[in-house]
Amino acid sequence: xxxxxLSEEARAEEKRIRQIEAIKARNKELEAEVEAMGMKxxxxxxxxxxxxxxxxxxxxxxxxxxxxxxxxxxxxxxGLIAEQRGVRxxxxxxxxxxxxxxxx
Numbered sequence: 873x874x875x876x877x878l879s880e881e882a883r884a885e886e887k888r889i890r891q892i893e894a895i896k897a898r899n900k901e902l903e904a905e906v907e908a909m910g911m912k913x914x915x916x917x918x919x920x921x922x923x924x925x926x927x928x929x930x931x932x933x934x935x936x937x938x939x940x941x942x943x944x945x946x947x948x949x950x951g952l953i954a955e956q957r958g959v960r961x962x963x964x965x966x967x968x969x970x971x972x973x974x975x976x
Contacts, residue, residue, distance in 0.1 A: 946972070 878886070922928050947961075950970060954961045965973055 946970075 922931070950964050951961050954964045957964075964970065
């Protein structure tokens with residue numbers, strides 16, 4: 873005797889069960905992916921010298937200010953040398969004598 877056909881409700885219930893199982897399987901995959909990404913993030917943070925972004929930015933700004941002050945002093949000295957020689961500042965840069973160019 874052939875099996876009795878399932879009622880509409882039974883088919884809907886089976887479909888819902890399959891959907892739930894598929895969702896649970898996908899959820900496990902996503903949880904594993906989240907865990908793997910968390911491990912990658914922790915590894916990347918561990919490789920950073922200073923993981924605090926605000927502190928890194930503050931340090932870079934401090935270094936930039938120091939660089940600008942040193943550059944300004946250097947430009948002032950080149951200006952004094954140019955004045956003493958009676959030439960334009962650009963000529964001092966162009967000569968390459970000081971190891972810097974006008975765009976440095």
